[in-house]
Amino acid sequence: MKSRRRPYSEQRPIDAGGGVWSVPVPIPGNPLGYTLIYAIESPAGPVLIDAGWNDPESWLALRDGLGSVGMDIRDVRGVVVTHFHPDHAGLAGQVREESGAWIAMHEADVALVELIRDFEEGAHQDFQADMLRRAGAGAVEVEEVTANRPRPPARPDLVLRDGDLIDVPGRRLRTIWTPGHTPGHICLHLEDADRIFTGDHVLPAITPHIGIYPYDRADVDPLSDFLDSLEKVKGLGDLEALPAHEWIFPDTAARATEIVAHHEEKLIRIAALLSEAEEPLTIWEIAARMTWNRPWEDFPPMLRGMAAGEAAAHLRTLEVRGVIRRTTGTDPVRFALHS
Template identity: 85%
Template sequence: MKSRRRPYSEQHPFDAGGGVWSVPVPIPGNPLGYTLVYAIESPAGPVLVDAGWNHPEAWLALREGLGAVGMDVREVRGVVVTHFHPDHAGLAGRVREESGAWIAMHEADAALVRLMHDLEESAHRDFQADMLRRAGAGAVEVEEATGHRPRPPAVPDLILQDGDLVDLPGRRLRTVWTPGHTPGHVCLHLEDADRLFTGDHVLPAITPHIGIYPYDRADVDPLGDFLDSLEKVKGLGELEALPAHEWIFQDTAARAAEIGVHHEEKLRRLTALLGEAQEPLTIWEVASRMTWNRPWEELPPMLRGMAAGEAAAHLRTLEVRGMIRRMAGADPVRFVLHS
């Protein structure tokens, strides 16, 4: 079954078959348009995969969308959050308030949610500003790109680990840990139907943002984790994919392979870019010279910050592979081809 990407105004809840329903929930002011929330039937009440953005319009769409397919949000048994981003986890707390549902999340993302709740808004802005400065952004760019964060999502009740079965009576929904897009991103394998809820890990036409924060961290490799996670999903076989954006599609393994090739090509281009440079480059300089969906000069401050995070993740993978090195003691941090 396919439901090709259309504007949110043309989206409607629909029967995805096998006791699974798809409910589009809008993301106001975001070009992605909407999140596809899935409701899985069970004798003890439906379990949701993700919940959508925390906004009155989104809440209305979720509540009415469930109603349109014969479900009541007050009867929801639980919400499995594929990852902590606000377009996925934002409404989970509201669902819990209405129904008493549990919220489940992988332990790595749950730790980030707890950290977000503990972090003062001023501390968050200081963190952003210092990160941007160390990446090589100018003072004006730092000021423009430092903004307010969304409200943190609800702290989960249940912690998931790789291989855990979700509390879904009558079905077998297994947690597949797929770090990369976030440290605790999970896909969910509906084993009794050979289907995979892919969250943002594998999408049919676009690729998820893979960033590193702070940009100059040298103790993690999110793109390397993401590429490993693609291999993990490929190993599950030709499953039908139910992603959080765009449309349902066939053969998750084939699409995972395509995305891996895309990032390897991006790494090759980045290596060439560093080789052509006359001097070591900052993360910000690298990002400004990479190819995005529009010219760097046209990217708004928030998207420049995300581009820098993506550039940093690719630089870090090249560093781990021994292709490049960072200049010792440089502030802002700079990278050069490994000699």
């Protein structure tokens, strides 16, 4: 079932087999193009894995896509959100309004949803601006990155923990906590069919964003969490993966191994970058010198902000491993190779 990555205009709902359907839902203005929403059949109504971006076009794609495979969105029993990001959680609230469905999410991301919803618009922008300034971003970059904020996701009804079974009558769908991309990211093991819904955790050709926010936090290590979570998923065996982006593919464990190697190589390159620097560097300077899929100068503001978060996560892991150190008493914070 593996195929090349195709634009959203070429995507169609498909029968993924075994009572599972895949419905592509567009992400307006995003190079990812779309999120794959999965619908699991049950006698009590379908259960969705994720819901898609909160946008009228996306809503029509979800509603009509389900309709094209014989499902009425008003019959949806529940929405399991793999993580709180807007291309996954955005439409969950509207599905609930339409059908009375429950929304389920891991407790760590539930806490983030509550935090986001409690932020007033001005306070959120101030938080972002201060974070960017401490990372070494310039005033113009700070203004550009903080310009837009997605609508916050709906509050979930059900709080999930690692190992919980999801209420899907006739099926065994188990929660696998896989932090890294977000603190509460989950995969979902369909145990009665030896398949796994991987959300953004394991994707067939790209890797998920792993970042720290604020960038200079020293009390978390999301990249190490992510690498540990990949090992956890590998331990489940060579399950067929149903990811939230790109395409279905046959061997989750093999792809997880490739992703671990990718990040270990990136850690080596960042350490080498710092060893060549004549003085400690800010997070923003390090991000600008890293190798990306396009030149730093061509990055739009939002992607620069995400790249800085990715740089920060790798720096934090190197710091935890004792390879690098952060300078004390400097603003913005700077990093150097450990002497």
